[in-house]
Amino acid sequence: MVNRPACLPARETDTQPGRLGFPMFVQQLINGLTTGSAYALIALGYTMIYGILGLINFAQGELYMCGAFVAVLLLATGQVGLVGAFLAGMLAAALLGVALERVAFRPLRGSHPLVPLLSAIGASIFLQSLALLLFGPSDRPFPVQLEFRTVEVAGLPVSSLQGLILLTALGFMALLLVFVRYTRYGKAIIACALDRDTARLMGINVDRMVALTFLVGSALSGAAGILMAMYYNATYPRMGLLPGLKAFSAAILGGVGNIPGAIVGGLLLGVAESLGAAYLSSGYKDAVAFVILILVLLLRPQGILRGKGH
Amino acid sequence: MLTLKSVQAGYGRLVVLKGVSLHVRAGEVVTLIGGNGAGKSTLLKAVCGLVPVRRGAVEFAGEDLTRLPAERIVSLGLALVPEGRRVFSSLSVAANLELGAFHRRDRQQVRRDLEELMGRFPILRERASQPAGTLSGGEQQILAIARALMSRPRLLMLDEPSMGLAPKMLAQVYDILAELKRSGTTLLLVEQNARAALKLADRGYVLETGRIILQGTAAELQEDPEVQRAYLGKGYREVWE
Known part of the structure; x- marks a missing residue:
């Protein structure tokens, strides 16, 4: 597993844990929030889809990978700017998510709850293998050299890349909350999640709202993938596996189906993981998430x- | 306005409606009474498209509803206040009302209707930003009715609006229905509380185990000895003695 932050002032393994006191703690906190924000974005996809369909879409990590690959490949052509590539990556993940719902979940609606779960795991394996076939197993660096400095914020060093990602x-996340709380379609999605039949009586087309949920949730996962491709400077077919599982833990931690819960859970999990790596042992980093789960x-x-x- | 022609419907292998025919004319208040499990709610759900019609036909204002999905039916002018109110509990009262008008495109008129309904039911304005789940049962019933009215229905169907209400709230809900009747709204009212329903209605049907066993004007039904015994709780002495 490649985990190498591109331009951190100090990698967590470079320093002796606990020796640097408060600045070290703050640094780990920021590291944790950065990865945690990616978990939160993926967890939002899990939790929204669970809310409306009652199923865990275990292919969420592959949407993360898809977003990263599309953005990185577009950037590598040199024809597309960073913002353009970012939006294209999100769009690709969103469309893949909608297609996934059509092919892997909609035909199975009304079957035993285990069936769509298996279908999701199948879709996840399929997409990973497809990416392996198309792009090869090696990791790709982020094609754009990002000029980032370490800035002092209140006497503490903060990488401007981390600031940007965060x-x-x-x-x-703020946009999503606004969408869900204040727009017509956002409220309609909540209505479907709360009571599908009554939502239909209001004239709400549930299938369309499910598709919209996949669209939005997948776009967020795609965004997380691109941000982490920048952070770790690596894009590879299995990159979505661990973040996907950790975001699942984050969604459970926050309360699955609960939208603010996914945000809280993701950030908490990221911080717990980062502090665990710093003060226990970096070898336990991945274990922390699952112990919490x-x-x-x-x-x-x-x-x-x-x-x-x- | 609404016509059911020997409608059969049910869930899975279970047939609940065994050929029901009835009609509601424009401007009428029609009630459907019957005990638990008679098929009253199933009938309303079949009309709304929530339960598929297996045989027979449902027509509304010249349109065939039989194969139409539920989400399309409301835009034809048919609204249901479901059993147990079913407000969206974690959404605000205002959001519940807005969702009632989800299919409508005339945004400005929707806003005016919202204002008008909140004027008519001050409790809804008072609680506009509160989650609907925090309202009392009676307030939720009022919200559910107002939410259905937000769709501007030509026919409003209500499934046991009296269920679980305190007598005072019950009177208030029936006052609202009486007002709707005066304003010319067509109502199809499903009730176990036959006394309240027959007082309001013009005509009525009695449904028992999936079949209409009796029909007539509200006055006729109130006088019918069978209805009196089974649904109005009169004449038990004769039965037992």
Whole structure:
């Protein structure tokens, strides 16, 4: 697994844990928030789709990978700017998500809940293999040399790349909350998640709202993929596997089906993971997320925020 | 306005409606009474497209509803206030009302209708930004009716609006229905509370185990000994003694 932050002032393994005191702690906090914001974006996809269909789309990580690949390949041509490539990557992930719903989930509606779950895992394996076939197994660097400096914020060093990633991710989350709470279609999605039959009585086409949910959730996963491709400077077919599973844990931690819960869960998980890596051992980094998942399932299976909040 | 021709409907292998025919004319208030499991709710759901019609036909204002999906039916002018109110509990009262007009394109008129309904039901304005789930049962019933009215229905169907309401709330809900009747709204009212329903209605049908067993004007039904015994709780002495 390639985990190499492109331009961090200090990689977590470079320093002796605990020796640098407060600045080290803040640095780990920022590292955690950065990866956590990506988990949160993916977790939003999980939780929204769970909210409306009651299924866990385990191919969410592959949408993350798809967004990253499309953006990186477009950037590598030199014809497209960073913003253009970013939006194209999100769009590609969104369309792939909608196609996935059509092919892998809609025909199975009304069947036993395990069936679409298996279908999601199948779709995940299929997309990973397809990417392997198309793009090869090696990782690609981010094609654009990003000029980033370390800036001092209140006496603490912060990488401007991290700042950019964090702000972009938080911006998307804010946009999503506005969409869900204040727009017609956002409210219609919530209505479908709460009570499908009554939503239909209002004239809401549930199939269309499901497709819209996949569109939005997948676009967010795609955005997360591009941000992390920038952060780790690596894009490869299996890149979505671990973030996908961790974001799933984040969604459970926040309360699956709960939209603010996914954000809280994602950020918390990122921070816990980063602090765990710094103060316990970086070898345990990936384990932290799953220990949290197990603890939540044992102690508070409904998550931090319960219900289909929005 | 609404015509059902020997409609059969059910769930899976279970046939609930075994050939029901009835009609509602424009401007009328028609009630459908019957006990638990008679098929009252299924009938309304079949009309709305939530339960498929297996045989027979449903026609509304010259359109065949039989194969139309539920989300298309509301735009023809047919609205249902579902059993148990079914407000969107975590959405605000205002959002619930807005969703009632989801299919409408005339945004400005929708806004005016929203204002008008909030004027008519001040409790909804008071609670406009509160989650609908925090309202009392009676308030939720008022919200559910107002939400249905937001679609500007030509025919409003109500599934047991009296269910679980305190007597005071029940009177208030029936006052609203009486007002709708005066304003010329066509109503199809499904009730277990036959007393309240027959007082309001022009005509009525009695549904038992999926069949219409009796029909007539509200006055006729109120006088019918069978209806009195089974649905109005009169004449038990004769039965038991």
